[in-house]
Amino acid sequence: MSLPAQQNTIHIEALRKSYNEQASGDVRYIIKDVNLVIKGGEFFILLGPSGCGKSTLLNIIAGFVSKSGGHLRIDDVEVKEPGKDRAVVFQQADSSLFPWLTVRENVEFGLRMKKTPKPERRRISDSFIGLVGLTGHENKFPKELSGGMKQRVQLARVLAGDPAILLMDEPFGALDAMTRRTMQKELIRIWRETNKTVIFVTHDIQEALLLGQRIGIMSVGPSSNITDIYDNPLSFPRDEASPEFGELYNQIQSHFAR
Numbered sequence: 001m002s003l004p005a006q007q008n009t010i011h012i013e014a015l016r017k018s019y020n021e022q023a024s025g026d027v028r029y030i031i032k033d034v035n036l037v038i039k040g041g042e043f044f045i046l047l048g049p050s051g052c053g054k055s056t057l058l059n060i061i062a063g064f065v066s067k068s069g070g071h072l073r074i075d076d077v078e079v080k081e082p083g084k085d086r087a088v089v090f091q092q093a094d095s096s097l098f099p100w101l102t103v104r105e106n107v108e109f110g111l112r113m114k115k116t117p118k119p120e121r122r123r124i125s126d127s128f129i130g131l132v133g134l135t136g137h138e139n140k141f142p143k144e145l146s147g148g149m150k151q152r153v154q155l156a157r158v159l160a161g162d163p164a165i166l167l168m169d170e171p172f173g174a175l176d177a178m179t180r181r182t183m184q185k186e187l188i189r190i191w192r193e194t195n196k197t198v199i200f201v202t203h204d205i206q207e208a209l210l211l212g213q214r215i216g217i218m219s220v221g222p223s224s225n226i227t228d229i230y231d232n233p234l235s236f237p238r239d240e241a242s243p244e245f246g247e248l249y250n251q252i253q254s255h256f257a258r
């Protein structure tokens with residue numbers, strides 16, 4: 001079961017990362033002085049130009065990449081490695097799915113590793129396959145699925161592990177515009193049903209505004225940090241054609257034009 005939403009608050013203080021710390025000469029920081037608090041249950045967007053360090057920050061939160069300095073805590077615990085409280089959804093579903101396993105077997109993979117009894121595995125996979133809209137496709141292999149369906153399988157597999165925090169690295173970036181829009185709507189529905197904390201990386205302002213409750217803007221690197229945070233109070237489902245949406249869009253766009 002998920003922990004209550006008020007837990008799993010992510011505290012980031014003076015976080016920095018260099019990939020060349022060991023090199024002689026100047027240390028080049030990719031991100032520097034990042035300060036941020038993300039509350040449990042929040043849908044937070046990391047928005048910034050290509051190469052500014054969004055994935056680096058996400059991978060530090062995931063525990064895949066070590067930080068060079070500063071603090072990263074979830075509640076009171078310093079994060080140093082991956083944990084089952086966090087899971088990452090990558091842009092390329094293909095590289096995260098096992099091609100020789102069916103949809104159901106892919107979704108149940110982590111549960112098998114944890115030796116979850118078969119009836120329980122079945123109950124959980126049925127529930128998440130249903131949640132992502134893949135009921136009826138359980139016995140298909142990844143090569144028989146569209147890009148959007150593969151991304152749904154990846155999402156179902158991640159959700160089956162019941163992480164409190166979902167880290168999403170441009171998960172819909174490789175999908176066509178229509179599928180992307182459908183997946184964005186589905187993600188909002190799933191987030192509202194499951195009460196997960198979501199940190200979602202994108203460089204697309206429209207996507208950021210369709211999904212996020214708060215949008216953290218990262219500056220151009222090197223030494224990138226979060227320079228501004230915009231609240232997005234618009235209710236779901238959000239209407240891209242509304243004047244309020246357009247106003248927020250213009251505000252953020254003009255931020256990048258500065």
Ligand SMILES: Nc1ncnc2c1ncn2[C@@H]1O[C@H](COP(=O)(O)OP(=O)(O)OP(=O)(O)O)[C@@H](O)[C@H]1O
Nearest residue numbers: 019030048049050051052053054055056057203221
């Ligand atoms: N393992 C690594 N070793 C050395 N440099 C790296 C490594 N990973 C990322 N970088 C560098 O760190 C910088 C930030 O990369 P990162 O992928 O975090 O940015 P991003 O904002 O997610 O970019 P994009 O939107 O294009 O995916 C880039 O200059 C990149 O070349």
